[in-house]
Amino acid sequence: MPKKYEPKMLVRRAERQDIATLVEMRMALLKEVGNVHSKTEGKELMGAIRRYFHRELKAGRYVGFIGKIRGQAVACGGLAFYARPPYRGNLSGKEAYLMGMYTAVDWRRKGLGRRMLRKILAFAKARRVGRVWLHSEPGAISLYDREGFCSNDCYREMIC
Numbered sequence: 506m507p508k509k510y511e512p513k514m515l516v517r518r519a520e521r522q523d524i525a526t527l528v529e530m531r532m533a534l535l536k537e538v539g540n541v542h543s544k545t546e547g548k549e550l551m552g553a554i555r556r557y558f559h560r561e562l563k564a565g566r567y568v569g570f571i572g573k574i575r576g577q578a579v580a581c582g583g584l585a586f587y588a589r590p591p592y593r594g595n596l597s598g599k600e601a602y603l604m605g606m607y608t609a610v611d612w613r614r615k616g617l618g619r620r621m622l623r624k625i626l627a628f629a630k631a632r633r634v635g636r637v638w639l640h641s642e643p644g645a646i647s648l649y650d651r652e653g654f655c656s657n658d659c660y661r662e663m664i665c
Contacts, residue, residue, distance in 0.1 A: 511616045512574050516624045519569035524558045527569050530581045534607040572621050580617045582606040582625050595635030603639040622652055
């Protein structure tokens, strides 16, 4: 069986000059999952996302990654870092929330999301993060499961 074609994607850590790309790709993700309901809401959300990336990237609490093919951004993802009191299984208390995993529609099903995820997880491991967690769209669950993530039915959230 011939090997599936996987385009060469350069994955690098996002920098301040990449914020516009991060915002654009995050907005594409949120629109795709139905999280933007109007142009006005989208404009407000875009401003809030831009401010988030400026603030959190600078502080080092967010580390983003961008994947490019022939100079075009085709995938992204990132980690929001935080610390909590240590617990069994994570004595460092260091955790990261994997967020904003997105691959442009025309580039899906080519292994790019998997490569992005592996790069991000290697970064988390090098930082000695004890736990990485995420929310996933149903279509991406198998990607995360194959890389070692498991379901946690005890998690709850409240929107304040």
